[in-house]
Structure formats: structure tokens, C-alpha cells
Amino acid sequence: MSLIGTALLVALVAGILEWDIYGWGHTMISRPLVAGTVMGLVLGDVKTGLFIGASIEMIYLGVIPVGAAIPPDATSATAIATALAILSGLDSKVAVPLAIPVAMVAQMLQMLIWTINSGLMHKADQYAVKGDLKGTDRLQYLGSFLFFLQGFVPAFLAIFFGVDAVKAMVERMPHWITNWLTVAGGMLPALGFAMLYVMMSNKKLLPYFVLGFTLAAFFKGSLLGVALIGLALAFIHINMLNEKSKVKEFEEI
Amino acid sequence: MTINNSGATVQKVTKDDLKKVFWRSLFDMASINYERFQALGFLFSMTPIIKKLYSDDEQRQRAMKRHLEMYNSHPWMMNPILGVTIALEEQNAKTGSVEETINNVKVGLMGPFAGIGDSLIWGTLRPLLAGIGAAFALQGSILGPIIFLLAWNIINFSFRWYSLPYGYNAGIRILKDIKETNIVQKIAEGSSVLGLMVLGVLVAQWVNVKTGLALTVGDKVLKVQEMLDGIMPSMLPLITTFVLVWFLRKGVTPNKLIIGIFVVALVLSLFKILI
Numbered sequence: 001m002s003l004i005g006t007a008l009l010v011a012l013v014a015g016i017l018e019w020d021i022y023g024w025g026h027t028m029i030s031r032p033l034v035a036g037t038v039m040g041l042v043l044g045d046v047k048t049g050l051f052i053g054a055s056i057e058m059i060y061l062g063v064i065p066v067g068a069a070i071p072p073d074a075t076s077a078t079a080i081a082t083a084l085a086i087l088s089g090l091d092s093k094v095a096v097p098l099a100i101p102v103a104m105v106a107q108m109l110q111m112l113i114w115t116i117n118s119g120l121m122h123k124a125d126q127y128a129v130k131g132d133l134k135g136t137d138r139l140q141y142l143g144s145f146l147f148f149l150q151g152f153v154p155a156f157l158a159i160f161f162g163v164d165a166v167k168a169m170v171e172r173m174p175h176w177i178t179n180w181l182t183v184a185g186g187m188l189p190a191l192g193f194a195m196l197y198v199m200m201s202n203k204k205l206l207p208y209f210v211l212g213f214t215l216a217a218f219f220k221g222s223l224l225g226v227a228l229i230g231l232a233l234a235f236i237h238i239n240m241l242n243e244k245s246k247v248k249e250f251e252e253i
Numbered sequence: 254m255t256i257n258n259s260g261a262t263v264q265k266v267t268k269d270d271l272k273k274v275f276w277r278s279l280f281d282m283a284s285i286n287y288e289r290f291q292a293l294g295f296l297f298s299m300t301p302i303i304k305k306l307y308s309d310d311e312q313r314q315r316a317m318k319r320h321l322e323m324y325n326s327h328p329w330m331m332n333p334i335l336g337v338t339i340a341l342e343e344q345n346a347k348t349g350s351v352e353e354t355i356n357n358v359k360v361g362l363m364g365p366f367a368g369i370g371d372s373l374i375w376g377t378l379r380p381l382l383a384g385i386g387a388a389f390a391l392q393g394s395i396l397g398p399i400i401f402l403l404a405w406n407i408i409n410f411s412f413r414w415y416s417l418p419y420g421y422n423a424g425i426r427i428l429k430d431i432k433e434t435n436i437v438q439k440i441a442e443g444s445s446v447l448g449l450m451v452l453g454v455l456v457a458q459w460v461n462v463k464t465g466l467a468l469t470v471g472d473k474v475l476k477v478q479e480m481l482d483g484i485m486p487s488m489l490p491l492i493t494t495f496v497l498v499w500f501l502r503k504g505v506t507p508n509k510l511i512i513g514i515f516v517v518a519l520v521l522s523l524f525k526i527l528i
Contacts, residue, residue, distance in 0.1 A: 021282075022282040022283060022285055023280075023282075023283050024279055024280055024283065025279045025409075026279075026282075026328050026329075026409060027402070027405070027406055027409065028379075028383075028401070028402060028405050028406070028409075029402070031383055031401070033383055033386050033387050033390060033397065033398050033401055034398045034401065034402060037390070037395065037397075037398045046395060047393065050390045050391075050393060050394075050395065050397065050398070051390070051391065051393075053387075053390065053398070054386075054387040054388075054390035054391045054397060055387075055391070057383055057386070057387040057390075058384075058387055058455075058459045061380045061383055061384055061387070061455065062380060062452075063507075064371070064375035064376060064379070065375065066371050066375065067325070067367075068287065068290070068325070097515070100511055104508065104511075114285060114286050114287050115286070115287055116286075117284050117285060117286030117287075118286040118287055118288040118289075120284050120286065120293060121284075121286055121288050121289050121292065121293060121321070124293050124296070124321055125318075125321060127317070128314055128317035128318045128321055129314060130314070131310050131313040131314040131317060133300050133303065133304060133313075133317070136293065136296055136297060136300070136317070137297065137300065139284060139293060140280055140283050140284050140293055140294065140297040141280075141283070142284075143283040143284030143285070143293070144280055144283035144284070147283065176522070176523060179522045179528070180518055180519045180522045180523070181518075182522075183462075183518040183521065183522040183527045183528065184514055184515050184518035184519075185461075186460065186461030186462055186463070187460065187461070187462055187493055187514050187517075187518060188511070188514060189455070189459050189460050189461075190456070190460045190462070190490060190493045190494040190497055191497050191507060191510055191511065191514065193452055193455055193456050193460065193494055194494050194495075194497035194498045194501055195501060195507060196376065196380060196448070196452055197449070197452055197494070197498050198498055198501045198502060199376060200372070200376055200377075200444075200445040200448050200449055200452070201445070201449060205442070205445050205446060205449055206449075208445075208446050208449040208450050208453075209449040209450070209452060209453045210453065211450060211453065212449060212450035212451060212452060212453020212454050212457075213453035213454070213456060213457050213487070213491065214453070215450075215453070215454070216453060216454040216457035216458055216487075217457040217485065217486040217487040217491075218485075218486060221454065222454075223381075223384055223385050223388055223451065223454050223455070223458070224385055226450055226451065226453070226454045227381055227385075227447065227450065227451050227454075229450065230446060230447040230448075230449075230450030230451060231447055233446050233447070233450065234443040234444065234446040234447040235443070237442060237443055237446045238439050238442070238443045241435075241438070241439055241442065242439075245435065
């Protein structure tokens with residue numbers, strides 16, 4: 001396939017994956033784990049797709065959208081990093097940390113669309129004065145389409161202009177850069193986990209983290225196994241909260 | 254069919270209408286913006302109901318305006334809130350008496366519901382399912398993403414499908430229930446318990462920080478990493494995570510910390526302190 005054809009194919013896939021974040025349904029095809037795999041399937045290298053997708057997933061696992069915050073765009077980053085790795089022969093371990101700056105730039109594009117969409121609101125206000133429900137429908141579909149474009153355009157540009165550049169870079173990549181990015185890639189998931197920790201933890205709940213860590217580090221517990229113990233403990237914890245509130249009611253009487 | 258105060262007939266909301274709202278609700282964030290967030294998405298989802306309940310031009314315009322007011326919550330939570338809102342709109346179409354209540358109820362619900370969604374779904378459910386999926390995928394199994402997608406979407410679509418009629422039938426009573434049962438705090442704490450245990454596993458298994466330092470004692474070479482593993486496996490990942498927690502609590506932004514990680518990784522990898 002010609003470069004422009006490949007770029008269009010990658011961009012189409014990236015656009016559809018990206019669309020899932022805000023455009024429709026929240027089915028999570030936009031998560032790096034799925035996005036990397038899909039891109040790998042399309043370009044005929046599932047193994048690379050799985051590895052890059054799952055590695056980027058670990059980095060962004062703990063980064064969540066709360067309130068008005070827009071998290072870094074891990075979807076664009078995964079789609080582009082996977083495609084470049086497969087098309088230019090970039091080492092998967094190096095492609096993963098290089099996805100981070102891509103995610104930051106794509107995040108700014110999302111902020112731009114959130115800003116542009118304020119214009120849709122003003123247009124919607126005008127339709128409301130006329131009672132035009134078809135008009136507001138059109139605006140909603142337009143907004144949805146913008147999020148497809150937000151995935152499509154950067155992926156097209158990255159592949160069309162990037163493949164040869166990255167190929168040239170791969171040939172001359174010194175060893176220390178590979179080492180550096182591998183170390184960085186190993187550390188980066190800690191940031192997402194730290195963010196999740198800050199969001200969820202208080203002193204009262206710290207023992208549960210210690211328990212989970214110990215079960216995994218010392219006793220090699222699997223994620224699913226520890227999660228089931230965690231589920232049981234969560235219900236015990238809620239029951240204790242219930243008991244406490246009953247006692248309080250009793251004391252108030 | 255009933256007759257409202259002004260003498261016009263008012264249609265009743267049916268199951269089919271709720272289905273239409275369900276399909277539209279999946280576009281909830283398509284026009285998200287900094288000014289009023291998901292407001293247009295809310296109106297978009299309410300459109301079949303507004304069409305049905307308000308044939309009068311003026312009433313229809315007022316309803317449109319009403320649902321273009323600021324709305325922001327966790328995406329799944331739009332469905333139970335839509336349910337309650339539809340029940341209120343139906344009552345309003347009949348009696349015209351609850352117009353001002355409608356937005357107050359929406360605002361009253363979106364906060365607590367966002368609290369549940371952020372802690373339970375974003376903070377716990379998704380990291381758990383994605384973590385399990387990614388762990389499979391890193392071993393080279395395509396089952397990883399498949400399990401993740403299946404599990405997530407069964408829960409995603411069932412919640413959104415069933416919570417809509419639930420909200421419609423429960424109506425305004427939900428507000429009182431939320432207050433009395435203290436459900437938001439319970440779910441937040443319960444999911445934090447589960448989430449923190451999962452997080453402990455993730456830190457132990459998926460943060461990769463290893464030292465390449467070696468000590469020469471006499472003619473023996475001691476690898477520091479092996480010593481550390483003997484004391485406590487995954488010690489360096491744990492330390493790395495808590496250093497980052499400390500910085501986050503100091504108010505350092507994640508983007509600055511990312512740059513910091515790249516700088517530290519460069520320096521320590523050049524001297525082979527980390528490999």
C-alpha cells in the first residue's frame with residue numbers, strides 16, 4: 001500500500017477509536033489496551049499491538065477524568081505509537097514512553113474542541129428560542145463528528161510525515177537512548193498509580209493498600225484473586241459503616 | 254392521555270419513548286464544552302420526550318431552554334437522572350406546577366451521582382478490568398482486550414439500560430433516598446477499599462524499577478537488586494510510587510512529574526544505577 005493509503009487507513013481507525021471517548025457510548029475501544037490491539041490487527045502485527053497497548057494502558061490506568069478535567073489523550077498516543085512502531089520498525093519498548101508527549105499534544109486538541117463546542121451551545125440557545133429540536137440534533141451530531149476528526153487528523157499527519165523520519169531515527173538510535181526510554185517506561189506507570197492513590201486514599205484506608213501490595217509482592221497473588229478478597233473486604237467495610245450509623249441513631253434516641 | 258390545565262391533551266410517556274432516550278443518551282458527551290459541559294447532550298437525550306409532551310410552541314421552547322442549563326456528571330449517571338427528569342417533565346406537562354423543581358432536582362442529583370461514578374466506575378471498576386486485561390495482554394494473549402471489552406460493556410450497557418426506567422419509576426424519591434441512606438459515602442469508601450487493594454497489586458507487579466548497582470566485596474560481586482528482592486520484593490516500585498504521591502500532595506502537576514521522570518531516568522540510566 002502507498003504511504004498515503006496507509007496513512008488514511010491508520011487515520012480512519014484512529015478516528016473511530018478516538019470517537020469513543022466523547023463521541024458515542026464509552027465502550028472503551030478507546031482504551032490503549034484495545035486501541036493498540038486493533039491497530040496491530042489492522043496493520044498485521046497483533047503481537048506488537050498487544051504489547052504497546054497494554055504497556056500504555058498501565059501508564060494511564062490511574063489517570064481518570066473527574067469533573068471538568070481532560071486527561072492526556074492516551075488513545076491518539078497509542079494509535080500513533082503502535083502504527084509508527086509497526087511501520088518504521090521502532091522498538092516497542094521505546095515506542096511506549098514516546099507516546100507520552102503525543103498524548104499531551106492530543107490532550108490540547110481536546111481542550112480546543114471543548115472550547116469550540118461552547119459555540120455549539122450558543123447556536124443551541126438560538127434554536128431553543130425557535131423551538132427547533134432538529135437544529136439541536138444537528139449540533140449534537142456535529143460535536144460527535146469533531147471528536148472523530150480529533151483522532152483522524154493527527155494520526156494521518158503522524159503517519160504521512162512520520163514513518164520515514166522515524167525509520168531514519170531508528171537506524172541511528174544510540175544505545176543510551178534505548179536504555180533511557182526503557183527505564184522511563186518502567187517508571188511511568190507509578191505516576192498513574194500515584195494519582196489514583198491520592199484520589200482514593202485516606203489514613204483510615206491505608207491498611208488495604210498495604211494488604212494488596214503484600215499479597216502481590218510477597219505471596220505472588222494474582223490481580224483477580226486479590227480483587228476478590230478486596231471485594232469481600234469492601235462489603236465488610238460497608239457493613240461496619242451501617243452498624244456504626246445504627247449505633248449513632250440509637251444513641252440519639 | 255390526560256388533559257392539562259390549558260385544555261390540551263398530554264400524551265403519556267411509554268416504554269418505547271424511554272428506549273429512544275436510551276439510544277440518544279449514548280451521545281451524552283458528544284458536544285461537551287467548558288461552558289455548560291453535557292447540557293446539549295442532556296437536551297439531545299430529552300428530545301423525544303419534549304416532542305411528545307409539549308406540542309405547544311411556547312412550552313416546547315421553555316423546555317429546550319431548561320435543558321440547555323449547565324449539566325455535568327459521570328456519563329453513565331445521565332441515565333438515572335434522565336429517568337427522574339422525565340417523570341418530572343411528565344408531571345409538569347400535566348399540571349404545569351413543577352417547572353422550577355426540574356433543574357433543581359437535576360443539579361441536586363448530578364453531584365452525588367458523579368461522586369458515585371468517579372469513585373466506583375472510573376476509580377475502581379475500570380482500573381480493575383483494564384489491569385486484568387493488560388496483564389493478560391502483556392503475556393501475549395489477545396484474550397486480555399477481549400475480556401476487558403466484554404466485561405466492561407455488559408456492565409456499561411446494562412447499567413445505562415436499566416437505570417433509566419429505574420429513575421423514571423423512582424422519581425423525586427431518589428433525592429431523599431440518597432440523603433437518608435448515605436449511599437454516596439458508602440459506595441465511595443467501599444470502592445476505595447477494593448480499589449486500594451488492586452492498586453497495591455498493580456504497584457507490586459507493573460511498576461518496573463530495577464537497579465544495576467553491584468558491590469564488590471573481596472572477590473565476590475553482590476548485586477544490589479538481589480539483596481533488595483531478598484528484603485522486600487518490589488521495594489523500588491513502592492518507593493517510586495510514594496515519592497510521586499508525595500509530590501502530587503505538594504501540588505506538583507502530573508505533567509511536571511512526567512518531565513521529572515524522563516530527566517531522572519536519563520541521569521540514572523546513564524550511570525547504570527537503574528536498568
